[in-house]
Amino acid sequence: MGTASMVERGLWAYLIPGLGYVRLRDPRRGALVAIGVFGLLIGGLLIGGIDVIDRKDDFWWFIPQSFVGPIAFLLDHLHRNVLSSSVERSIGRVNEVGTLFVVMAGMLNLIAILDCALEDDGQERRSEAKA
């Protein structure tokens, strides 16, 4: 397994959640990962508003959120620059829950990124899980 191909597979998985599996000719798995990750991302944004993604004010939360892919940086840019005058700051439970949703999306996509990058080992892990 070459390092370059490993990085390439991981990069595809990072760019769009689920795309790594599509590249590995496993579109069903990719679609299910995309449903889970995008569902959590959209759910988090709906519950807490776009304010739950904030690279400046919530830096430590943004680190796991950034594993959703470039879309996390795009949403942060939209929040900070494009929609800044329209966004209402979310506080309390809805902010916490919304942030957690997006963090979960990022963490799950990180698992998928690693699984795509280490595909050979991944098949082995899945076989062990079955047994």
Add this chain to the structure above:
Amino acid sequence: MMHPLALLGQSTGFRPFLEPLPLHEWWWITLIPMALLTSIAYKAVRMPQPKGARYVRSVGIMAAQIVIAMVVISLLLYVLVERIVPLFESA
């Protein structure tokens, strides 16, 4: 020029994605979709063949395990904070 979502908010009172959902006391209900979506993605990565009834059953079981675990942890924390800690305060 106002953003289309902001214009929508002027007519309905709620601007999705621009302001938080008015869940108030019902925020805990979000635990269920979170558990379900987490299980969908995790089981898709983990299972050898993520399809059919076996996949659906695995997702359902994992989602139920997450919800039950969260409820049990909440109850334990409630007992600890509201019942046990005050005993030490009064002593």
